[in-house]
Amino acid sequence: MRDPAPAKSTVSADRGALFSTLVNLWPYIWPADRRDLKLRVIGAMVLLLLAKLATISVPFTFKWATDALANQSTAPAGFPAWVVWAIAAPVLMTITYGGMRIVMALLTQVRDGLFAKVAMHAVRRLAMITFQHMHRLSLRFHLERKTGGLTRVLERGRNGIEIIVRMVILQLLPTIVELILIVAVLLTVFDWRYVAVIMVTVTLYMLFTYYATEWRIGIRRRMNESDTDANTKAIDSLLNYETVKYFGAEAREAARYDRSMERYEEASVKTYTSLAVLNSGQAAIFTAGLTVVMLMAVFGIRAGTNTVGDFVLINAMMIQLYVPLNFMGMVYREIKQAVTDIEMMFSILTRDPEIKDKPDAKPLVVTRGEIRFEDVRFAYDPDRPILKGLTFDVPAGRTVAIVGPSGAGKSTISRLLFRFYDITGGRILIDGQDIREVTQASLRAAIGMVPQDTVLFNDTIGYNIRYGRWEAGEAEVEDAAALAQIDAFIKAAPKGYATEVGERGLKLSGGEKQRVAIARTILKAPPVLLLDEATSALDSYTEKEIQDALERVSRGRTTLVIAHRLSTVIAADEIIVLDQGEIAERGTHAGLLARGGLYAGLWNRQREAEAAREKLALVGDSPKAPNRDPPRTDDAPPNRDGLPRDRPPVEPAQAAE
Secondary structure (H helix, E strand, O other): OOOHHHHHHHHHHHHHHHHHHHHHHHHHHOOOOOHHHHHHHHHHHHHHHHHHHHHHHHHHHHHHHHHHHOOOOOOOOOOOHHHHHHHHOHHHHHHHHHHHHHHHHHHHHHHHHHHHHHHHHHHHHHHHHHHHHHHHOOHHHHHHOOHHHHHHHHHHHHHHHHHHHHHHHHHHHHHHHHHHHHHHHHHHHOOHHHHHHHHHHHHHHHHHHHHHHHHHHHHHHHHHHHHHHHHHHHHHHHHOHHHHHHOOOHHHHHHHHHHHHHHHHHHHHHHHHHHHHHHHHHHHHHHHHHHHHHHHHHHHHHHOOOOHHHHHHHHHHHHHHHHHHHOHHHHHHHHHHHHHHHHHHHHHHOOOOOOOOOOOOEOOOOOOOOEEEEEEEEOOEOOEOOEEEEEEEEOOOOEEEEEOOOOOOHHHHHHHHOOOOOOOEEEEEEOOEEOOOEOHHHHHHOEEEEOOOOOOOOOEHHHHHHOOOOOOOHHHHHHHHHHOOOHHHHHHOOOHHHOEOOHHHOOOOHHHHHHHHHHHHHHHOOOEEEEEOOOOOOOHHHHHHHHHHHHHHHOOOEEEEEOOOHHHOOOOOEEEEEEOOEEEEEEOHHHHHHHOOHHHHHHHHHHHHHHHHHHHHHOOOOOOHHHOOOOOOOOOOOOOOOOOOOOOOOOHHHHHO
């Protein structure tokens, strides 16, 4: 047997969680700014009460029809003669019985339809608030959570709200109202003993339902897990069809799948058996209570205190009560899961954004676009500092490159400039304004970003370019595409700017995606440009083409380049070499090479690697191999982006000369 103490605490916790959830949901069910929805709530509650009054009256019409057939008038004393006659007319009472059942059904359906607008508005509004809040949360939060997990929280939260509203407002609350009305009727027509029997019956019924449902939840969970396991193994085996054939493993795969299905079979049998136990127990408890009150009515009829109609009345009322009670196991299970899902949604809503605008924050005013890092310190983890007192300037309209070995803190600089994180020491200034003192929206509006890994929206090329400045006209979009050298590819595509790029832009090559990202940034027209290893994932030829486009974009703009390939920053006005979060060297490309320090070592290693790759590429090729089309980073056919191939790639050695 289960220990009752933990069970009591669980019930208490469940009730507390449900109450807390309803309190949190109430402002969305009763929105202060929507008078129309408040009227719908009031109307739904009125219809709920009327529907339950109609539900209670149905057994009375049944009773009066029965008494009329038995020639036993049961009209209350003092009623007008026509009422007494109507109650005594079995045909009229039978018609009234049918009419009241129709009225009961209509009122219930109208109530559900009226309240649907309220429920779905609450779902929509809470989902929107949660979605917006997710975007306000820091980058740290999103890096710690799986994106799929967040969307599942949002999806389950939406479903949970709908279930809570439907189950509590449209199932549980009407059942409670009906139970209260039945108790009132029993006290009026019968006596307290009937009420006592029904209350004991309902209490035992609910307790049994709770414990049986808790028991069944574990069984159903195991069944679902075994079902998922079986499906996973089947899909995995079928996706690897050729591998199965290569190794003649059909029998082994079938046996593996059958073991999973065996576990599913056992769990399914237990699920159906437990459902039979639940239904049987519910039926036995309720039938026992029903039998007791009907026996009491039989004794009342023999004693002359009740009529045959009372016998029918108590039976009909109990049967009507059984219908909603029969759903309580399902209602409890659904509400419990919904409360858990909604609590996960509310837990995200209660999480404060790590980066906030100050109450007196003003918009950033960019006059020249000068950037200054002043003794900047930062650590993702307090025990492991990343930046250790960086101080450097990016003069207005000039280009400064940040290079260094992996882990030196290069990409962290771009995240701090965008204020995805707040620095732990020092200041970052744009035109003398501390970026922590200005609004995040104005800061990010002033900076254009071309990242290393360009991710596009699953929409058209035109949509992705226009994302840079949504209000831009068609001509501006086309001009941006031309400057980014993507216009030739777009014009060659059958659908032009309406060409779908696929999920994350996977229908485009690496170079095409980068050009779309550049066009997007050109359209944004920011005074400050940030290039975060924008060409490191491309082949040498495509890199040169993209680099040419980036040079055109950066003219006249303050540009900060985070670079891995040193060949891309040769022309920078200043190169800053980071090592373990500190500035190791700074100067021009030629000056740093002449110094023979860390930068020169990085340069020489990259040049040797490039030479080795070129040598490997030429092995086994014909003498004309150097003139062949350059390698691409994707599997698409050469030249599908329509870009010229008439310039050979510039190697680091050539650039140095």
